[in-house]
Each structure stands twice: as C-alpha cells, then as structure tokens.
Amino acid sequence: MKRREAREKAVQTLFQLDNTEMSIEEAIPYIMERPIDPFYESLVKGTTEHRDEVDEALASKLEKWSLDRLPKIExxxxxxxxxxxxxxExxxxxxILNEAVELCKEFGDEKSGRFVNGVLSKFEEK
Known part of the structure; x- marks a missing residue:
C-alpha cells in the first residue's frame, strides 16, 4: 500500500473513532482489510495514543479557533x-503539508486545503 492510500484510510478510521464509540481494534478492520499496512496502523494508533499532545500542539497554532469549533474532517x-x-521525523x-492538503481535496471542501495549509505552515520545519 502506498503512503497516500494509508493516510486516506487513516483519516477515515480516525474520523470514525472521533464520531462513534468504536475502539481502535473495532475501527481498523472496519476500514482496512488484512493484512494491515504497518504505516497505516502506526498513523491510527499513534494519532490516537498521542492525541492529547497533538491537540495541545495544534491548539497553540490555531488563531481565533478552538479545536471544538473546527469542522470534523479538518x-x-x-x-x-x-x-x-x-x-x-x-x-x-x-x-506532510502536501499530503494534508491533498486529503482536504479528497474529503473536505474548497476552503479546507487553504485552512489546513495555513495552520500546518506555522509548525517549524525540523
């Protein structure tokens, strides 16, 4: 599986986890057939396990927005x-920025890509 497809499937799984009472163990096979791609699995599990740190970092870059106000897909x-x-790393x-913009084109609307790019561009490149 290519990384782009793994990211698309990860977005679908994470979106589902954010909007249902499913566990990771239930959501992964709902979206992904076996064998489970290791990159996909690391994205889903990592994003879920580090959600507090991710949300904290993300919230610090949002101007005039809160995480709760953001559209769910963004x-x-x-x-x-x-x-x-x-x-x-x-x-x-x-x-990462380009892939996020592409995911917005796939799942969001015409404004999603610009918004997501603007937020992510505030993260310093390592």
Missing amino acids: RTILRLAVYELLYH DVPHKV
Missing part, C-alpha cells in the same frame, strides 16, 4: 498531520 486531517510532524515537513 480537525481529523490536522491531527493526523500534526502527529506525523511531531513523531515521524523521517517524513519531510513539506511532504
């Missing part, structure tokens, strides 16, 4: 991207 994509920025900053 919040999900931002959480995934911030998780990657913080914990996947092997992935270039620019790639």
Whole structure:
C-alpha cells in the first residue's frame, strides 16, 4: 500500500473513532482489510495514543479557533498531520503539508486545503 492510500484510510478510521464509540481494534478492520499496512496502523494508533499532545500542539497554532469549533474532517486531517510532524521525523515537513492538503481535496471542501495549509505552515520545519 502506498503512503497516500494509508493516510486516506487513516483519516477515515480516525474520523470514525472521533464520531462513534468504536475502539481502535473495532475501527481498523472496519476500514482496512488484512493484512494491515504497518504505516497505516502506526498513523491510527499513534494519532490516537498521542492525541492529547497533538491537540495541545495544534491548539497553540490555531488563531481565533478552538479545536471544538473546527469542522470534523479538518480537525481529523490536522491531527493526523500534526502527529506525523511531531513523531515521524523521517517524513519531510513539506511532504506532510502536501499530503494534508491533498486529503482536504479528497474529503473536505474548497476552503479546507487553504485552512489546513495555513495552520500546518506555522509548525517549524525540523
């Protein structure tokens, strides 16, 4: 599985987890067939396990917005991207931003990509 597809599936899974009472163990096989892609699994589990740290970092970059006010899909994509920025140092900053914008094109509306790009661009490149 390519990383882009893994990110798409991760967004779907994280969105589902954020909007239902499902556990990770229930949500993963609902979205992903076996064998489970390791990159996909690391994105879902990592974003979920580090949600407090991700949300804290994300909230510090939001201007005039709170996490609760964000549209659910943008919040999900931002959480995934911030998780990657913080914990996947092997992935270039620019790639993470581009992938997040592409995910917005896939799942959001025409304004989503610009908003997400603007928030993520406030994170310093390592």
